[in-house]
Amino acid sequence: MKRRMIAVLCAATAVCLGADPAAPARMGWVTTIQTGLAETFQLTLGGLFGPGPAWQNKLETGLANVWQGGDYLFVLASDSKDLRNGHDNWLAGIGYRRPVWSRGRQHLSFTGGFQHWKFRGVKNGTNDWLSHENLTYKFAWKLPVTVTSDSWSLFQSPLAKGSLLHTQAWLEHRIARTESPRIVLRHGPAQTYAWGLYGTHGNRVMRYQSMVILAWKGTRLEGGLRKQWGMQPNIPDNTYWHFGVTRTVSK
DSSP: OOSTTOOOOOOOOHHHHTSOTTSOOOOEEEEEEEEEEESSEEOTTSOEESSSOEEEEEEEEEEESSSSTTOEEEEEEEEEEETTTOOEEEEEEEEEEEEEEEETTEEEEEEEEEEEEEETTSTTOOOEEEEEEEEEEEEOSSSOEEEEEEEEEEEEOSSOOEEEEEEEEEEEEESSSOSSSEEEEEEEEEEEEEEBGGGOEEEEEEEEEEEEEEEETTEEEEEEEEEEEESSTTSOOEEEEEEEEEEEEEO
């Protein structure tokens, strides 16, 4: 599960609050909790593990506007529990995100950190330490565009070490004109490439992802489908489903 698996956090700017645009952003605590069901546990590399369905939970909490406006220092924990065989696949990590470039309606941010993976259902069980980097580009056009690129490098593990790169692009369509609730359709392609991680190499999967999101007052409901095409003989084609609820609280 990826990513997806993941909530996007934004610190409100002074302009949005109607205050002096020159006023510095205040430091604040942000916590996001997510829970939901998915078909099963799936790696970014493409493999499916467990009969499913999987109950998936994620907690992310940290400080926004620590050293500059829009940055975010956080810790996270995520768990996927198969409801049939009882296997837990979890990860925990720490990260720091900051804006690195902005021009007009275009914005680029960078995230760096470390993660620990304990995936009981993968091979004979993993016990991994990895570095994680992310670049996120956003363009607020008629249809908002988001492109993300995530890399993980495995530096301690009983399994074969290496790296992978996972790239996604999203288009966003407003389904309804209401602001609360806000109803949008997000969709776009994704691709994964590996350099030796877990003994995998080359192009792994192509995917096309779609989800409908209903959001209001810090709460978000979503449900989606993800079509996968394996680019190597041992990788399954499948259509992966998920739905969940996310709550974000800022102080």
